[in-house]
Amino acid sequence: xxxxxxxxxxxxxxxxxxxxxxxxxxxxxxxxxxxxxxxxxxxxxxxxxxxxxxxxxxxxxxxxxxxxxxxxxxxxxxxxxxxxxxxxxxxxxxxxxxxxxxxxxxxxxxxxxxxxxxxxxxxxxxxxxxxxxxxxxxxxxxxxxxxxxxxxxxxxxxxxxxxxxxxxxxxxxxxxxxxxxxxxxxxxxxxxxxxxxxxxxxxxxxxxxxxxxxxxxxxxxxxxxxxxxxxxxxxxxxxxxxxx
Numbered sequence: 001x002x003x004x005x006x007x008x009x010x011x012x013x014x015x016x017x018x019x020x021x022x023x024x025x026x027x028x029x030x031x032x033x034x035x036x037x038x039x040x041x042x043x044x045x046x047x048x049x050x051x052x053x054x055x056x057x058x059x060x061x062x063x064x065x066x067x068x069x070x071x072x073x074x075x076x077x078x079x080x081x082x083x084x085x086x087x088x089x090x091x092x093x094x095x096x097x098x099x100x101x102x103x104x105x106x107x108x109x110x111x112x113x114x115x116x117x118x119x120x121x122x123x124x125x126x127x128x129x130x131x132x133x134x135x136x137x138x139x140x141x142x143x144x145x146x147x148x149x150x151x152x153x154x155x156x157x158x159x160x161x162x163x164x165x166x167x168x169x170x171x172x173x174x175x176x177x178x179x180x181x182x183x184x185x186x187x188x189x190x191x192x193x194x195x196x197x198x199x200x201x202x203x204x205x206x207x208x209x210x211x212x213x214x215x216x217x218x219x220x221x222x223x224x225x226x227x228x229x230x231x232x233x234x235x236x237x238x239x240x241x242x243x244x
Contacts, residue, residue, distance in 0.1 A: 006031050006069045006155050006186040007052065013060030014047040021047050024126035025212045027205055029188055031154070034181050034198035037190040038234060039207035045190050048207070049159060052188075053081055064104065065155060080153035081106070084160040084190075086144035090133040094118075094143050097132060101147035109150060117146050123171050137164035145173055149180055156180065158189045162196060174200060208238050215227075 007029040013020045022044035027150050029035045039045050052063050054075040057112045062069050065076035087095045098114050115125035121142040130138060141164045148156055161177075174196065181187055192198055197204055198218045206214040206221070214221055214237065218230045225236040 005029055005064075006033075006066060007188060008064040008067075009048070009052070009061070010064070012048070012051060012058045012063060013021065014044065014051055014056070015059045020059070020210060022207065023210050025061070025207075027212060027215060029186055030156075031186055032181060032184045033202050034177070034187045034200055035189070036201040036204045037188065037207065038192075038194060038197060038204050040238065043207040043209060045207055046159075049157060049190060051226060052157060053079070059195075073160075074089030076155070077105075078153055079155045079157060080148045080151040082148045082156070082158045082161055084163060086140060086163075088132045088140060088143060088147075091131065093131055094128040094135070094139075097143060098128070098147055098150060100223070102150050105151040105153060107150065107152050114146075114150070117150060120140075121146060122169060138166060138169060141165055142169060145176070149176060153185070155186045155188065158187065160191055161189060162191065162193050170196070188213045194231040195232055204230070205233065213237070 005028040009027040012025045013023040015021065025048060039046050040234055051058050052070065059072050061147055064070065066078045068074065068076065075219060092100070095111065095114055096168050102109055109218060114128060115159045118125045118128055123139060123142045127139060132143065135143065145161055146157065161173060165173060201218060203216060204218055204221060205212055211232065221237065222228065222233040223234040227233040227236055
């Protein structure tokens, strides 16, 4: 693995006037790692992701992607993002959206390639010829996952990528993301579906009470709390922190 982390969050703090919502966050993600960001609502996950994307500047510390500082004046070209509320431009067809997304990263695919990838997520290739305004929530989500993956970006930042997906589609998306990881690309995911995080992640980063309280393997977190599932380990962990 490269000595320089693909993602380096160093002493990052983010405030919104009344005080810091996250502070002193340190996190390194190296090439080929699959890291999950977990925490309760309001823990600061969105603020951290916005800072990684360069949508806002850190009020303390810095974020680097591929060794270069990210800010509102420098958004990393090495990163592709899937937002939690993914809403592609309604007037585009699915195929036009995929072409547009790939083109932003100067990646060229044939229409047949897009159709093959669509099949892999059980998205009817014929639907790619329709405007996305006709898509269900699950179809739009599949399109968003495909668009992010097909940029070939070294770092994927995915916010709730399984949102709106049925069990079959979730399994297909997980298979695709593990294949992406196998290519040496790096994946940073925020999700409330902790069973998926347990299955997919090399490490989980747990944000709570404005701080990064845990960074390690899902197995390590479960071992700390004596729980069999990551979900129960997470609940046990934050309950102990509340009582402390």
